[in-house]
Amino acid sequence: EKKIIETSFTTGSYNSWSNRAMPMDNFVSVNGKFYVPQEGEITKEDVGLLLGMEIGRSKATTRLLQDHLVFNDENNNKYFEVISKVSAFLANQFSQASKGERLDMVHEVVRIEEEEDIKDNPFRFAWNMDDATEQQLRIQVSVALDPASKAAQRVAPFLLTFRDVLKLPLQMVLIPKALVGDDNEIPFTSYYRFVADPKAIPDVKPPKASFSNLPTNHILTLRMDVPESWNIQQTGSVQDTDNLRCDIHAGCSDEAHAGVVDSDFTMQDKRQLTSVEYGLKNLLIFGQCYDATKKTPPNGLQLTLSKKKGRSLDAETRAEVLPDGTIKVFSRSLEGIHFSDTLVMKTVGYWQLRANPGIWQLNIAPESRGAEIFDMVDGSVTRGKIEVSKKKVNNATKTIYVKDFTAKSSVLLVKRRKGWEKASLFYEDKKIVRSVKEEIIHVFSLATGHLYERFLKIMMLSVTKRTSMKVKFWLFENYLSPTFKASAEAMAKRIGCEVEFVTYKWPEFLRGQSVKQRIIWGYKILFLDVLFPLNVKKIIYVDADQVVRGDLKELWEMDLEGAPYGYTPMCSSRESTLGYQFWKGGFWESHLRGRPYHISALYVVDLEKFRENLVGDALRSTYQQLSADPNSLANLDQDLPNYAQHQVPIFSLPQEWLWCESWCSDESKAASKTIDLCNNPLHKEPKVSMAKRIISGDLFQESWIELDAEVESHEKEYLDSIS
Secondary structure, eight states, X not given: OHHHHHHTEEEEEHHHHHTXXXXXXXXXXXTTEEEEETTSOOOHHHHHHHHHHHHHHHHHXXXXXXXGOOOOTTTHHHHHHHHHHHHHHHHHHHHHHHTTOOOOHHHHHHHHHHHHTOOSOTTEEEESSTTOOTTSOOOOXXXXXXXXXXXXXXXXXXXHIIIIISOOOEEEEEOOOSSSOTTOOOSOOSOOOOOOOTTOBTTTBOOOOOOOSOOSSSOXXXXXXXXXXXXXXXXXXXXXXXXXXXXXXXBSSHHHHHTOOOTTOOTTTSOOOOOEEEEEEEEEEEEEEEETTTTBOOTTOEEEEEEOTTOSOOEEEEEEEOTTSOEEEEEEEOXXXXXXXXXXXXXXXXXXEEEOXXXXXXXXXXXXXHHHHEEEEXXXXXXXXXXXXXXXXXXXXXXXXXXXSSOOOEEEEEEEOTTOTTOOSSXXXXXXXXXXXXXXXXXXXXXXXXXHHHHXXXXXXXXXXXXXXXXXXXXXXXXXXXXXXXXXXXXXXXXXXXEEEEOOOOOTTSOOOOSHHHHHHHHHHTTHHHHSOTTOOEEEEEOTTEEEOSOHHHHHTOOXXXXXXXXXXXXOOOGGGGGGOGGGSHHHHHHHTTOOOEEEEEEEEEHXXXXXXXXXXXXXXXXXXHTTSTTSOTTHXXXXXXXXXXXXXXXXXXXXXXXXXXXXXXXXXXXXXXXEOXXXXXXXXXXXXXXXXXXXXXXXXXXXXXXXXXXXXXXXXXXXXXX
16 A cells, blocks of 8 residues: 555545545546545556455455354355454555554543543543653553453563653553453453563573463363464473372472472461473474475475574584483484475465574475475465465475564475376376385373373383384474473483474464363374374374284284374273263264274374375365364364364274273273273263272283383383482
8 A cells, every 4th residue: 555655646534525526537446535636547457456455354364254144045145244344444554654643442432531531431541641841752552452352461570661661651451342252151260470571581580471370170281372483392301291289288389399398397487489481492494385386385295494504503412301300402403404394384375484593494395296396486375365476496495484473474485297197296107106014113191290191101012012113103292391391302212213303383373272281182183194203204102191912013014905004993892881982873883874983093194195185185184074063073183184074084992992992892801902081971980090900910910000110110210310
């Protein structure tokens, strides 16, 4: 709009002309605004640009309002008019703001108060207004917000900084909803703090978020809310941040958790302090990729990130705080090796890679099919239109600069080579050998909280003992404690397996989850195509609370008959829980149409087939549709692949590969190859007591108690080694 005003047009508000004669014979009216050509001529390009601007603004307005509008044949015309008016209003606000004629809701409230002679409006607050002088920076902050909203939780620390530190004139109007919600749900169920301390001093007084006066009769969970480009990991914690709780006798502090509290201690005598430290492990780079030939994302294109050669920043140094407080430093050269890799997704051509400050080379993965088909080209994407630059660039790499903490989305354009215009990103000759037979089995798992970290180690031990091939565990590290990560690596060396930690950041374009357990379920299924290095061709997922009795080599070598993954069907042999088998009736019975409903506690994924068939894109697309209804996908990680069976087939693993007491009969236990501690719908039982009861007896070479004792001995050896 600014460009148009400066070069061709003057603009006027619709309201300013509505009661007067039209400005002149030759003009254009676009959604309530008049554009008058200064030289008497309007070109087709001018009209196209105006329409592009207005359509873009209307699309943005629709996205903002979509949660409040229900489109149907009866309401469509009314809502179209609402969107048009809101878009015109916002355009007018921006136009006046650019001229210095600031007009916002807060000032409108003040004007109405003056006109109506309203004194002491309980919904409006003002600070530092009398202290403003001509010599001060001419900035005023005005904010209108719903106090019972997550947005208010986020913005509150900034408002405190504006008011108390910067001493800026600040006005705030509260606009609470008349009704909380249709179901009277609580607007938010969490306490929120922002790490924005203007008085912080690096290494002396680090920035922190402090929670005080928290309830002592609830179990609390701590979760970070960070920018999309930050990979934040926990670096220090005494307590289980998944289960923060107070002991009425010992208190809530780290000392109480460690058992170092005086016998005459009372809760009121001492400040209860729990400390948790987080560190920035990586900065992520992300963006969009488009095929300039087909004008669509080349979903499935493999990308790698490597260090630019010949630079001084050619090594990665990583420091980790160990449980005893010592710092272990790791260093490795990055020059000539790729640091991270990924695939381009179908949705907006999204890609994401781990990096750190420095200069990097973004490449199409060497020896991949994409390297044969595509060259990188320079250009831009504006309002969906792809423009390729005629300037010659390196056709194999793109230089990426990671120089600050606010990474912006990068646009990567690729163009098909001559003769490859119709080539598929995946080899069409099905006779090609898919991969060399590996000598290692890759096992994926995740956990959160100290209890499930304990179960996870026991699962790792049972897998290693029973499997006849070498095993490498890929553990999702976002919710693992630093103590677990250090001790798990030490245990792995002792029992003869490998451990590596993987991470991925939930993309902002994909509808998020607010409950921690549902976030974890999402990570378990939504990003399998991009979570592991591209050279990992197959993965077996095993729940943390399982104990394995069979040889995973059998599952690893099982023919999935062309399906991208295999799951075990839910058992139906325990008569006492037949009435709780929700998949045998209602929606699931009609949707599955004879197909089995599978359990997600154990599955095997052919990652080559999974990536080739773009299953990740299909699952994310289905998730995006279903998650619009908050009541759908009750068991996200399990319901999603079962719902998508008509689009993405599931190979049903033999029933003995997963035994669960809740659904499987006692008679079938002897043939079981894994035991899962799934919850029983008839009664609640603590996980540890369930494990001790179920995993014992002649069917097991080691009982759960014996496995637990062995894990504990490995932990003691590790702690002794660093003390």
